[in-house]
Amino acid sequence: MAEVVLKNIGKTYTNGYQAIKGLNLDIKDKEFVVFVGPSGSGKSTALRMIAGLETISEGEMYIGDTLVNNIPPKDRDIAMVFQSYALYPHMSVRDNIAFSLKLKGVPKAERYKRVAEVAEPLELTEVLDRKPSALSGGQRQRVALGRAMVRNPKVFLLDEPLSNLDAKLRVSMRSTIAELHRQLETTFIYVTHDQTEAMTMGDRIVVLDYGDVMQFDTPGNLYANPENKFVAEFIGSPQMNILNGKLIQTEDGPALEFPREVFVLSDDIASRLRVEAKGQLVYVGIRPEDLYYAEKKDDKNVITAYTKNVEQVGADTFVYFDFLSADRECTARFNPARYVDVRQDIFIRFDMSKIHIFDKETEVSLLDPFDFYLEGTPGKSSIV
Amino acid sequence: MEKSDIKIIEEEKSFKQKLQPWGYLLPTIVILTIFMFIPFFQTIIRSLFFTDNFGKMQNFIGFGNYIELLTSSSFWNSVWVSFRFVLIVVLVGVVLGFVSALLTQKAFPGLAFFSTSYATPMAIASVGMALIFQVMLNPSVGIINKILGAHGNMLADPGKALIIVAILTAWLNSGMNYLYFSSGLASISDSQYEAASIDGANGFQQFMYITVPALRPTTFFVIVTNIINAFQSFGQINILTKGGPGEATNVIVFDIYREAFMNYRYGFASAESVILFLIILALTILMFYIRSKGGKVQ
Numbered sequence: 001m002a003e004v005v006l007k008n009i010g011k012t013y014t015n016g017y018q019a020i021k022g023l024n025l026d027i028k029d030k031e032f033v034v035f036v037g038p039s040g041s042g043k044s045t046a047l048r049m050i051a052g053l054e055t056i057s058e059g060e061m062y063i064g065d066t067l068v069n070n071i072p073p074k075d076r077d078i079a080m081v082f083q084s085y086a087l088y089p090h091m092s093v094r095d096n097i098a099f100s101l102k103l104k105g106v107p108k109a110e111r112y113k114r115v116a117e118v119a120e121p122l123e124l125t126e127v128l129d130r131k132p133s134a135l136s137g138g139q140r141q142r143v144a145l146g147r148a149m150v151r152n153p154k155v156f157l158l159d160e161p162l163s164n165l166d167a168k169l170r171v172s173m174r175s176t177i178a179e180l181h182r183q184l185e186t187t188f189i190y191v192t193h194d195q196t197e198a199m200t201m202g203d204r205i206v207v208l209d210y211g212d213v214m215q216f217d218t219p220g221n222l223y224a225n226p227e228n229k230f231v232a233e234f235i236g237s238p239q240m241n242i243l244n245g246k247l248i249q250t251e252d253g254p255a256l257e258f259p260r261e262v263f264v265l266s267d268d269i270a271s272r273l274r275v276e277a278k279g280q281l282v283y284v285g286i287r288p289e290d291l292y293y294a295e296k297k298d299d300k301n302v303i304t305a306y307t308k309n310v311e312q313v314g315a316d317t318f319v320y321f322d323f324l325s326a327d328r329e330c331t332a333r334f335n336p337a338r339y340v341d342v343r344q345d346i347f348i349r350f351d352m353s354k355i356h357i358f359d360k361e362t363e364v365s366l367l368d369p370f371d372f373y374l375e376g377t378p379g380k381s382s383i384v
Numbered sequence: 385m386e387k388s389d390i391k392i393i394e395e396e397k398s399f400k401q402k403l404q405p406w407g408y409l410l411p412t413i414v415i416l417t418i419f420m421f422i423p424f425f426q427t428i429i430r431s432l433f434f435t436d437n438f439g440k441m442q443n444f445i446g447f448g449n450y451i452e453l454l455t456s457s458s459f460w461n462s463v464w465v466s467f468r469f470v471l472i473v474v475l476v477g478v479v480l481g482f483v484s485a486l487l488t489q490k491a492f493p494g495l496a497f498f499s500t501s502y503a504t505p506m507a508i509a510s511v512g513m514a515l516i517f518q519v520m521l522n523p524s525v526g527i528i529n530k531i532l533g534a535h536g537n538m539l540a541d542p543g544k545a546l547i548i549v550a551i552l553t554a555w556l557n558s559g560m561n562y563l564y565f566s567s568g569l570a571s572i573s574d575s576q577y578e579a580a581s582i583d584g585a586n587g588f589q590q591f592m593y594i595t596v597p598a599l600r601p602t603t604f605f606v607i608v609t610n611i612i613n614a615f616q617s618f619g620q621i622n623i624l625t626k627g628g629p630g631e632a633t634n635v636i637v638f639d640i641y642r643e644a645f646m647n648y649r650y651g652f653a654s655a656e657s658v659i660l661f662l663i664i665l666a667l668t669i670l671m672f673y674i675r676s677k678g679g680k681v682q
Contacts, residue, residue, distance in 0.1 A: 051578075051582060052582075053578050053581070053582075072581070073578075073581045073582045074581060074582060074583070074584040074585070074586075078582065079582065080578075080579070080582050082575045082578070082579060083575075084573060084575050086573065086575035086576050086578065086579035087579075088576060088579075088580075088593070088594065088597075089598070090597040090598065090600075099580075099583050099585075099593070100583035100584050103583060103584040103585055103589060104584060147579075147583070151583075
């Protein structure tokens with residue numbers, strides 16, 4: 001039993017800065033939950049509060065059935081992997097991993113036996129006698145993982161553990177950690193600012209911004225059913241295109257009006273619309289992968305775009321263009337890749353069954369969520 | 385690997401280019417030669433001569449000065465006094481610097497005030513402080529006697545004089561020690577303490593397993609420099625005790641001064657200087673040897 005429950009958890013520093021506002025999370029036993037958000041979103045603070053390294057200003061926190069608000073880190077039965085690894089520089093790898101056992105008074109022989117068991121799957125057996133300074137970044141990271149594993153904790157906390165590694169190593173360590181989670185069958189809480197890491201590893205993801213939970217959901221739902229504009233833009237790479245539009249009623253049903261075009265909503269989107277279309281201003285979101293190359297303008301839902309830049313990246317072609325009602329440059333991702341000339345007018349078709357609509361004021365989604373895991377979405381493969 | 389066919393052709397340097405680096409070194413070489421190397425070798429040479437009252441070398445007497453020195457009970461007293469002095473200075477100075485650095489490791493209101501206070505001894509001239517101590521230790525009006533309710537002259541007490549002078553020196557050194565230890569402590573990442581606290585270490589265990597090992601290189605450096613400095617302390621002894629009472633505070637450096645500038649025995653004083661140099665050299669080599677035995681840190 002190692003559920004982690006946060007009830008109205010808040011963190012206010014002595015200077016009045018509120019890092020976390022009323023956090024409510026119910027993390028299940030054996031779940032892999034990822035906290036993701038931009039810098040200053042409070043994700044690391046939240047993790048450190050679970051670890052007991054930061055005091056809790058308000059609310060209640062439970063690990064298992066125990067209220068842990070005032071329990072020191074060592075008695076919370078958690079293990080933490082730090083961004084900087086935080087290895088003890090003067091101890092050998094073996095002693096680094098065995099340190100917690102030593103403090104518990106486990107006899108030396110038993111200690112080293114446990115270290116050997118942990119070192120084996122992490123491929124550290126060869127380097128057990130070395131000092132951390134003689135290890136590569138990836139090895140240090142694995143020592144940090146080993147140090148956490150050897151304690152058999154109820155909860156694993158990982159604070160941006162991959163951010164100091166190079167891109168290639170990061171990808172392979174991602175699988176190592178995911179595999180570790182499957183083997184250990186323990187609750188994992190993982191902090192990252194990298195949405196790709198979050199999407200690939202998490203069972204569920206907490207998207208944070210300025211200390212507030214923007215959405216706590218599965219990767220699929222975050223991608224397919226973002227509850228607000230922040231999540232919509234944060235999840236997915238390249239970012240979702242956000243256009244300014246007007247939700248109007250036409251003879252053919254509700255439609256989106258842009259300065260030069262009017263696109264009628266697909267039946268599916270129209271049926272999920274939470275509000276009546278009466279000319280209100282909205283943000284319209286469409287992912288780059290939901291824009292398609294069109295041969296001619298007279299197709300439905302097609303715009304003319306002047307290509308500012310084109311990137312051929314093998315499997316995909318990224319096209320950057322300006323759209324009159326967008327505040328920033330738009331991106332289209334053509335898959336399969338196709339040849340597109342730069343500085344040229346091309347036609348781009350909107351997949352109107354994949355658009356997202358957000359209220360202009362509150363930035364909250366105006367669409368009811370659909371069951372992503374029942375209906376699926378062709379866009380899923382392109383998020384990693 | 386196959387033998388490479390690439391030949392590195394040494395770049396031809398013009399005469400001016402060859403001269404340039406020496407030009408940069410010249411000012412330092414000149415200054416060191418005049419103020420360090422010449423006096424150093426001069427001292428060694430003079431130690432082998434009998435000198436007149438003006439310091440002129442009269443007769444070559446070989447190791448005569450050394451033999452006299454090593455058979456003199458006064459010299460061995462000076463060695464014994466010096467070692468006791470150094471031991472107290474290093475122990476008290478290092479502990480003071482270390483503890484004050486630990487006290488200011490964590491941020492708290494008033495940190496700047498305390499940091500400045502702990503570092504201040506570094507900025508005070510030893511002679512100036514010795515004069516203030518003299519007033520404080522004055523048998524009739526000094527604050528120390530007032531506080532202790534004592535009436536005696538501590539500086540005239542052979543048992544206490546050395547301890548008092550050593551503590552003053554230790555306190556003067558503690559400012560610099562504080563700075564070294566503070567920078568050593570600042571270089572320990574907070575995350576190591578956090579990791580240790582999660583691993584189950586209490587405050588004392590964190591101190592023993594993280595702070596102490598991390599400060600080992602700093603401590604070594606501080607002890608070596610403190611030993612060297614302590615052996616060379618002069619100003620405060622000259623002001624407070626002038627080597628007395630009797631020979632209770634007659635450390636080697638003061639004895640050298642006394643032999644040279646009071647007894648005008650320059651050759652004898654030179655021999656004593658050379659011995660002091662050898663003692664410090666031997667101690668420093670010993671320290672480095674102990675450290676290399678203890679295993680390299682980091």
